Amino acid sequence: MDIRSRALENGRPTLRIRDLTVDFPKRNGSFRAVDGVSLDVWPGEIVGVIGESGSGKTMTALSTLRMLPKRAVVSGSIELGQRRILDLSPADMRKLRGDRLSFIPQDAMRALNPTMRVGRQVGEPLVLHRNLSFKTAVSRAVDLLRAVHVREPERRVEDYPHGFSGGMQQRAMIAMGLALEPELIISDEPTTALDVTVQAQVLKLLKEIRDREATSILFITHDLGVVAELCDWVYVMYRGQIVEQGSVERLFTEPRDDYTKMLLASTPTLFPREAAI
Structure with a gap:
């Protein structure tokens, strides 16, 4: 039984996002960067959010951290444990950020x-x-x-x-x-600028931290190879929406959405594509 299945039996997620939308006002209306996103991260689970640049994955992470630009209009629900993130005052959010909620940036x-x-x-x-x-x-x-x-x-x-x-x-x-x-670490493509050997060391370290501290990790990436190496559960984002979710094993062996299939097809492999998907 995987982490998520065990947690579902007796507990609540570390992070619970429901119907999250992020809009940016424009001269002729607004641009919706995140469109109705719902996701969970359970205790001790490493959850990947994958998608191309502009898919909304980083905006989802920054919404959780309350680090979006001031002009962003956010709606929906974000809960860390029993704390409703979007309802916290700036002072209470500063106390939470860095304490129960940590961020590892890309650069x-x-x-x-x-x-x-x-x-x-x-x-x-x-x-x-x-x-x-x-x-x-x-x-x-x-x-x-x-x-x-x-x-x-x-x-x-x-x-x-x-x-x-x-x-x-x-x-x-x-x-x-x-x-x-912290209860939750949000990591935004922390291995992008690293060479392959160092990248592998950092991913191994994050797994070790999860196993040792039972810390939940939300991992933002565009790299399916990293997802396969690190994550327990995956959400696939495209144009601000989650188009597919599932365990790593299921996602790689039985992708259901056309966009997920395209991502898998575009990933280099040493094996014939028919065997890899």
């Missing part, structure tokens, strides 16, 4: 502050949300960097981000996201 180099040592950045959530001193937080950052397999963390906490490779920067972002043991 770690841009996300990290180039003027602040890595240890202070990784430990900063502990200062903001747990009222620890920076000295204590940096000490905790050593343990967090060790947990994501950064070598010699006692020394590396004193480095600036430019002293880290791309893979190590992404590990630092993951360590920062884990600092407060």
Whole structure:
């Protein structure tokens, strides 16, 4: 029995989105970036949202984080546990974001502050949300960097981000996201800028975190190979809507929507296409 089947028997999802729409006003009306999206992420589950650029997957993630541009008009329901995200005040949302809800962005180099040592950045959530001193937080950052397999963390906490490779920067972002043991991590294509070897290491690390911490992960990507390697359940998005969902195994062996079949057909494979689909 998979994670979702077990969870459905006795519990509620970590993240529950229902009928989410995101509109952007234009001169002649509005543009709908997300159109009636509903999805669940269950405890300990890694859920992939896949689709081409502009399909609405990142807008769905940013809606959950309440990080959309101010002009965006959002409706629907987003619940993290029993908290109704769209009803929270900005102050309450700031408390939630980074505490029970963490974000790992695509470009770690841009996300990290180039003027602040890595240890202070990784430990900063502990200062903001747990009222620890920076000295204590940096000490905790050593343990967090060790947990994501950064070598010699006692020394590396004193480095600036430019002293880290791309893979190590992404590990630092993951360590920062884990600092407060969140219920949900939202990860927006965190391996896109990494080479294949480092990408595999980061995906292995995310699986390890899920297994060790029972953390739920919402993983945004356009890469079916990453989905096959990492995810338990997948939602396929096209033009702002979810066109198909299912377990990874079912999606790859029995795709039902024409768009999903097209995505699979466009993915390089070492085997004849008839055997791969």
